[in-house]
Amino acid sequence: MTQHGVVVVPEDTVVGVAVGRHFSFPPPRTGDSCKMLAGHIDLSATMIGSWLDSMKASSPRHKLVAPRVAAAGDDMEHDDDWMEKHPSALGEFETLAAAASGKQIVMFLDYDGTLSPIVEDPDSAIMTDEMRDAVRAVAEQFPTAIVSGRGRDKVFNFVRLAELYYAGSHGMDIQGPTAYSNHLHTPNKEEEDQTRSVLCQPASEFLPMIGELHDLLVPKMASIPGAKVENNKFCLSVHFRCVDEKKWGALADQVRSVLRDYPRLRLTQGRKVLEIRPAIKWDKGRALEFLLGALGFADRADVFPIYIGDDRTDEDAFKVLRNRGQGAGILVTRFPKETLASFSLREPAEVKDFLRKLVMYKS
Numbered sequence: 001m002t003q004h005g006v007v008v009v010p011e012d013t014v015v016g017v018a019v020g021r022h023f024s025f026p027p028p029r030t031g032d033s034c035k036m037l038a039g040h041i042d043l044s045a046t047m048i049g050s051w052l053d054s055m056k057a058s059s060p061r062h063k064l065v066a067p068r069v070a071a072a073g074d075d076m077e078h079d080d081d082w083m084e085k086h087p088s089a090l091g092e093f094e095t096l097a098a099a100a101s102g103k104q105i106v107m108f109l110d111y112d113g114t115l116s117p118i119v120e121d122p123d124s125a126i127m128t129d130e131m132r133d134a135v136r137a138v139a140e141q142f143p144t145a146i147v148s149g150r151g152r153d154k155v156f157n158f159v160r161l162a163e164l165y166y167a168g169s170h171g172m173d174i175q176g177p178t179a180y181s182n183h184l185h186t187p188n189k190e191e192e193d194q195t196r197s198v199l200c201q202p203a204s205e206f207l208p209m210i211g212e213l214h215d216l217l218v219p220k221m222a223s224i225p226g227a228k229v230e231n232n233k234f235c236l237s238v239h240f241r242c243v244d245e246k247k248w249g250a251l252a253d254q255v256r257s258v259l260r261d262y263p264r265l266r267l268t269q270g271r272k273v274l275e276i277r278p279a280i281k282w283d284k285g286r287a288l289e290f291l292l293g294a295l296g297f298a299d300r301a302d303v304f305p306i307y308i309g310d311d312r313t314d315e316d317a318f319k320v321l322r323n324r325g326q327g328a329g330i331l332v333t334r335f336p337k338e339t340l341a342s343f344s345l346r347e348p349a350e351v352k353d354f355l356r357k358l359v360m361y362k363s
């Protein structure tokens with residue numbers, strides 16, 4: 001839906017799922033599911049008339065109850081159905097491993113809600129040492145990238161693994177590893193230099209505009225208790241997780257009034273956050289494609305990208321995998337959600353278990 005020239009996309013909206021009747025993996029290269037979720041436009045069409053409704057819709061209340069933890073009286077019918085279409089990547093690990101067999105796995109990991117649990121204060125979303133060890137072990141086996149809405153430096157400071165690729169600002173700020181990694185099985189200088197030189201910043205011209213908008217929004221948001229503006233370099237996040245629901249309308253109005261003067265920026269909605277970013281054709285899916293190309297896998301049939309993420313912005317990457325007919329998208333969620341991912345995991349702890357299992361399988 002477009003409101004005053006700004007596109008708003010609900011991120012956590014709980015909707016009915018119509019992605020085929022049964023789980024099929026690998027997913028079809030092109031199919032109804034891709035058409036249904038083609039970009040943000042279809043989804044916005046399901047939105048209820050206003051920003052406020054959209055923000056409220058981003059607070060799902062029905063938790064996903066997987067069969068293994070079902071309690072008496074739980075509404076199992078919907079969950080069973082959803083789980084059948086998006087089975088646990090842990091439960092179906094053998095299926096996934098069989099599909100990846102003989103192929104080069106490339107791992108893509110979202111940060112918030114995937115490697116660290118969602119917390120109230122965005123600056124406190126730390127990653128546990130156990131999770132860091134699991135990611136480090138994966139990166140020893142496969143090329144591994146962090147793909148986040150956060151600024152690249154900020155997400156690096158949380159993850160602190162120099163051997164990874166980082167794609168910050170929703171993929172608009174990409175940099176290769178700054179330390180050698182074992183997955184480069186031929187550690188010659190030329191190859192290492194090539195890897196380190198990977199850099200892509202398709203929205204660099206927007207940097208002054210984003211800075212200007214940040215300086216305008218901070219004093220406006222100061223009047224709304226609990227609101228927080230986060231500078232993610234090529235994007236901005238306006239957090240409302242700690243804002244009284246009665247003030248959400250005022251917050252949305254303030255953001256909308258400021259954005260009216262910036263037609264080259266667009267708005268999406270994440271988990272209790274409004275995300276402002278350049279209106280260019282670049283997203284986490286494009287970042288995934290760029291990195292596969294930089295790694296030399298653009299046209300290779302023997303590559304198996306795995307993308308794990310929890311948010312609406314990760315759907316762009318799941319869609320790329322569907323369109324390529326390659327790899328596996330894994331959605332981290334406790335709620336049944338419309339998604340193009342093939343598998344699911346319920347929380348970061350399960351992501352950690354999955355990463356560990358993958359490392360053990362490959363060693």
Ligand SMILES: O=P(O)(O)OC[C@H]1O[C@H](O[C@H]2O[C@H](CO)[C@@H](O)[C@H](O)[C@H]2O)[C@H](O)[C@@H](O)[C@@H]1O
Nearest residue numbers: 111112118119120122125148149237241271273
């Ligand atoms: O792509 P991601 O790495 O998932 O980044 C998306 C947004 O994540 C962060 O916000 C979310 O996590 C916070 C910490 O748990 C939470 O407080 C907030 O409500 C969530 O929306 C990050 O702070 C944002 O800048 C990112 O856009």
